[in-house]
Amino acid sequence: MSCGKPHETDCDEVLEEVWLFLDHECDQGRRELLEKHLDECSPCLEQFGIEEHLKVLLKSKCGGDHAPETLKQRLRDKIRETVTEHREQA
Template identity: 70%
Template sequence: MSCGDEHETDCNEVLAEVWLFLDQECNQNRRDLLRQHLDECHPCLAQYGLEEKLKELLARKCGGEQAPNTLKARLRDQIRLAVLEQAQVTVESGPGGTTSIEVRSTRIERRV
């Protein structure tokens, strides 16, 4: 998804990390960058709002029960994979602990 406007951080990148943002699983610099984008981009802010409401609903409906840590880790991994796939981001681990990240995006140009 892209709103078509120029941002320091691409819309697909922001939406791929919205759950990390909601769960406060990214560092403060990244949170600030994502927050700035959400403040500037109404389509991303709307999507963020949906994700935030979903998280609140899940917490309210499932709040009293504790899932095993292994299940939490598996779910977290599957959600990350689904979000990265939707945002067309590929992450590969290489030898020696190196990581390669590829972001495929479509650039939309608007004529004014």
């Protein structure tokens, strides 16, 4: 996805990392770049809002249980793989 406007950080790159951003799993410098992009880019901010609401919904429905670290890593790996495949197809 791209909004067609020039940004320091590409829209696809931001959306790939939105879960890392939401989970506070990226370093402060990267977080600041992502925040800046979200402040400038309405389409990405809208997508971010959807992802944020999904995270809240999942948290409320999972009863506060924490997923095992191995599951989290497998999910991260699969998401990265899917995004890479999608990017190669586009």
